[in-house]
Amino acid sequence: MLYGNAKQLSIETKAVHGCKGCDPQTGAVSFPIYQSATFRHPGLNQTTGYDYSRLQNPTREELENTIASLENGRYGFAFSSGMAAVSTVLSLIMPGQHVIISDDLYGGTYRLFEEVYRRYGIEFTYTDTSRIGEVERSLKGTTAAIFIETPSNPMMKVTDIAATVALAKSRGLLTIVDNTFLTPYFQRPLELGADIVVHSGTKYLGGHNDTLAGFVLVNDDSLAERIKLIQKSEGAVLAPFDSWLILRGIKTLGVRLEKQEKNALAVAQWLRRHEKVERVYYAGLRDHEGYEISKRQASGFGAMISFSVRDTALVEQVLERVRVIIFAESLGGVESLITYPIVQTHSAIPADMRERLGVNHKLLRLSVGIENVNDIIDDLDQALR
Numbered sequence: 343m344l345y346g347n348a349k350q351l352s353i354e355t356k357a358v359h360g361c362k363g364c365d366p367q368t369g370a371v372s373f374p375i376y377q378s379a380t381f382r383h384p385g386l387n388q389t390t391g392y393d394y395s396r397l398q399n400p401t402r403e404e405l406e407n408t409i410a411s412l413e414n415g416r417y418g419f420a421f422s423s424g425m426a427a428v429s430t431v432l433s434l435i436m437p438g439q440h441v442i443i444s445d446d447l448y449g450g451t452y453r454l455f456e457e458v459y460r461r462y463g464i465e466f467t468y469t470d471t472s473r474i475g476e477v478e479r480s481l482k483g484t485t486a487a488i489f490i491e492t493p494s495n496p497m498m499k500v501t502d503i504a505a506t507v508a509l510a511k512s513r514g515l516l517t518i519v520d521n522t523f524l525t526p527y528f529q530r531p532l533e534l535g536a537d538i539v540v541h542s543g544t545k546y547l548g549g550h551n552d553t554l555a556g557f558v559l560v561n562d563d564s565l566a567e568r569i570k571l572i573q574k575s576e577g578a579v580l581a582p583f584d585s586w587l588i589l590r591g592i593k594t595l596g597v598r599l600e601k602q603e604k605n606a607l608a609v610a611q612w613l614r615r616h617e618k619v620e621r622v623y624y625a626g627l628r629d630h631e632g633y634e635i636s637k638r639q640a641s642g643f644g645a646m647i648s649f650s651v652r653d654t655a656l657v658e659q660v661l662e663r664v665r666v667i668i669f670a671e672s673l674g675g676v677e678s679l680i681t682y683p684i685v686q687t688h689s690a691i692p693a694d695m696r697e698r699l700g701v702n703h704k705l706l707r708l709s710v711g712i713e714n715v716n717d718i719i720d721d722l723d724q725a726l727r
């Protein structure tokens with residue numbers, strides 16, 4: 343660490359400079375891409391600290407240490423996608439154990455739990471984790487962990503992280519937080535007592551819709567040891583070039599998120615006044631149910647908005663007419679993207695569960711980018727007309 347006690351530096355500065363920062367050997371300001379699968383041993387029983395890139399690679403290590411320092415965590419692990427990171431965390435759960443999960447969650451996570459891990463004898467209960475009483479009611483003797491997304495995807499429900507941690511700790515359970523929507527720039531669950539943070543680094547951390555990546559962050563030594571073992575054994579590691587792309591993306595995390603959030607608030611307020619819009623879901627609106635909790639546990643509301651239109655026919659019209667905003671899956675990048683959760687990101691969720699949550703044929707999800715906000719609003723205006 344070139345920067346002394348990193349905890350004293352602000353998060354924007356840590357994001358710009360990374361962990362080691364410049365390449366210690368050459369002074370290269372852009373941390374090098376160590377595009378090597380394997381590393382020469384100096385002699386028998388000797389190592390440079392790097393033996394084989396599935397185990398460790400200098401570029402990936404710089405990224406892992408950087409994301410750990412942003413989350414104020416002790417250990418970071420980078421994976422080839424967010425799903426690989428979530429899957430690694432699920433590998434900590436034993437057959438016969440039970441996990442409580444936010445009922446409003448990314449459809450791919452639901453699919454992984456139901457189609458892959460349920461077959462290994464793990465039981466899941468989906469519940470509204472924004473209501474701590476519901477979480478308490480879902481507890482069983484076999485419960486091992488509580489897994490939350492906050493704000494949730496796509497209904498933007500906010501779960502009280504500290505209250506969830508308190509409940510989990512009183513029962514000896516792990517608290518796992520998917521922090522994709524806010525990133526450590528706005529929310530640091532490990533500081534609130536969570537045991538594990540996961541990310542789709544594909545989203546805001548990368549920030550440019552050009553790389554898949556995932557992260558796991560922990561503080562506990564034995565959890566870190568286990569995750570390292572799974573990472574090197576299963577091998578879903580992030581490649582050196584992709585690690586460098588994410589390191590580069592992270593440098594501008596602060597400015598991107600500030601701008602995206604500012605844009606998102608303006609767009610949410612505009613949408614709310616639109617006669618063809620039925621309801622807007624954005625945690626930064628003062629009358630959002632989770633507004634006060636958000637203010638307490640995060641320093642920003644992020645840039646994800648869902649909204650329902652009054653007439654289902656409008657959905658197709660909006661998706662066909664948008665020009666600045668791109669009709670595409672994913673979120674968090676500099677480009678504004680619009681998705682139709684019921685047929686895209688949340689198609690794996692059963693129809694009755696989707697209906698209960700409000701993920702219906704009128705709901706659209708908007709990831710607000712860094713374009714000029716007037717262009718985003720004008721685009722929505724002409725698309726909704």
Ligand SMILES: Cc1ncc(COP(=O)(O)O)c(C=O)c1O
Nearest residue numbers: 423424425448495522542544555
């Ligand atoms: C909240 C959340 N978690 C995890 C994932 C999975 O990440 P990836 O697509 O990088 O595998 C996504 C993807 O959309 C997501 O939105």
